[in-house]
Amino acid sequence: GKPAADMYPKKILEYMEGFLISKTVFSSCELGVFDVLLAAERPLSAEEISQAIGASLDGTERLLAACAGLQLLNTHRDNGQVCYSNTEQASVYLTRSSPVSLYQSIQYSSRTIYLCWHYLTDAVREGRNQYEKAFGVSSNDLFQALYSLSVILFPLKNQLVGFIRRQWVCEGETERQQRVWAVMSDEEMVKFMQLMNSIWNICGKDVVTAFDLSPFKIICDLGGCSGALAKQCTSAYPECTVTIFDLPKVVCTSREHFVTEANKRITFHEGDFFKDPLPEADLYILARILHDWTDARCIELLTRVRRCVAGGGVAPRGRLRPGDGAALLPEHAGADGGEREDSCSVRCPADYRRIHGTQHRLTGKIYDAVLGHKET
Ligand code: SAM
Structure with a gap:
């Protein structure tokens, strides 16, 4: 139909161009723009940056202007020349050497x-x-x-x-x-596992503290990979221990590269979560696991977890007691803040509806938390 006089397709126009933004960020990272600026410790001109990254001056100028527009770079004027420096966000998240780098x-x-x-x-x-x-x-x-x-x-x-x-x-x-x-x-394994880690360095704390998990002393992280979430648990809850359950090769790499023996509260268990007995625990974490499997496989896995989970009293919504078995499932959901209980309606993946007594908390970040209690 005919648009109203004051109508403007803001959202649609943004959606049309979204990929341009992604690609600008990707290319700037891949070319090392943010790394060069971090190392320089002073604003650099387009010419200096183009030389340092080995790219054309014209192309670099355009890319830098785009990054400045996206507020990833600050601009400084020096005798009529424009110079660039990293914004704080770029320096923390887009440089390779940062401990919370999103580079991978x-x-x-x-x-x-x-x-x-x-x-x-x-x-x-x-x-x-x-x-x-x-x-x-x-x-x-x-x-x-x-x-x-x-x-x-x-x-x-x-x-x-x-x-x-x-x-x-x-x-x-x-x-x-x-x-x-x-x-x-x-x-390749280490690289992939670092990639898995990177998101938990940024929002793992929010996920593990979305609910008070302090009543759970023995935690098992199924498919726990490099232990990023396990570390978040042990730092948020001083009394808990976490067992990382994963396939043998992953456990081996994780032991070698990610979780040192000095971390006494994190242990490993090799196995296949569909076949092998699960270690005893009063909280099982399934972080970014269910989305990898068909519904039938998810039900199989959740049924196994339900059978193993300790305790079994009906936990009051939002208040947990020691011995209440539960499963925590951090997954992508929504990010509009707030809290919901038993609201696995539109946004929550269908799998969660199959767990009784689920609560769903939004963290406002990229991952939210769903907690399912075992009911008797
Ligand atoms: N939970 C971690 C996270 O959120 O970063 C890793 C998620 S990654 C998408 C899936 C993990 O499940 C991998 O570490 C993989 O090795 C593990 N996995 C896949 N199939 C498995 C199985 N049958 N038994 C145990 N672990 C399995």
Whole structure:
């Protein structure tokens, strides 16, 4: 129809250009703009930056202007010349050396996800993933380890993606995943595990403190990977111990590179959470696990957790007592703040409805928390 006089398609225009912003951030990181500025410890001109990153002056000038527009860089005028420095956010999150760097995630988004999303229309039309078109290899080709990994493991951002993953991407066979890990070099494994860590460095504390988990002394993090969330738990709750349960190769790499023996409150348990007995615990964490599996597999896993969970009293909503068994499921949900109880309606993945007595808390950050209690 005809637009009202004061109508302006603000949102639609923003959506149309969203990818330009993503790509500007990806390229600036990949070229090392933020790293160069961090190392310089003073504002640099476009010419200095272009030389340091080995790129054209014209291209660099345009990229820097875009980054300044996105408030990732500050501009300084010096004798008529524009110089650039990192904003605080860029310096903390976009430089490779920062302890909370998002660099690995950004690289993954740029090199893998971005290419796949180019074929979203085809994916929807055909009802299957587009790895073949994007990378020239079938997603079943195990020797393309990194691609396969992204097919199976990587947590994507919203429900639409979750849907796509569940329906077409993640058949979620443990054997396949194990073979994928097996063909990865140690270096690739460590890189991927660092990538898994990066988000928890930023919002893990919010997730583990979204509920008061202090009544749970024995925690088991199923698919706990490099232990980033386990570390968040032990630092937020001084009395708890956490067992990281994961596939053997992951446990081995995690022990070697991520969790030192000095951390006495974090232990490991190798196994397959579909087949092997789960370690006893009064809280099981399933962080970014369910989205990798079909509904049937999720039910299987949640049923196993329910059977193992200690205690069994009905916990009052929001107030937990020692011995109340529970499962914590941090997943992408929404980010509009606030708190909900038993509101697994629109936003909450369908899987959660199958857990009785679930509570859902929004953190306002990228991941929220769902806590399910065992009811008798
Ligand atoms: N929970 C971590 C996080 O949020 O960063 C890692 C999530 S990652 C997407 C999935 C993890 O589940 C990987 O560490 C993987 O090795 C593990 N995993 C997959 N299948 C498994 C199985 N059958 N048994 C145990 N762990 C498994």
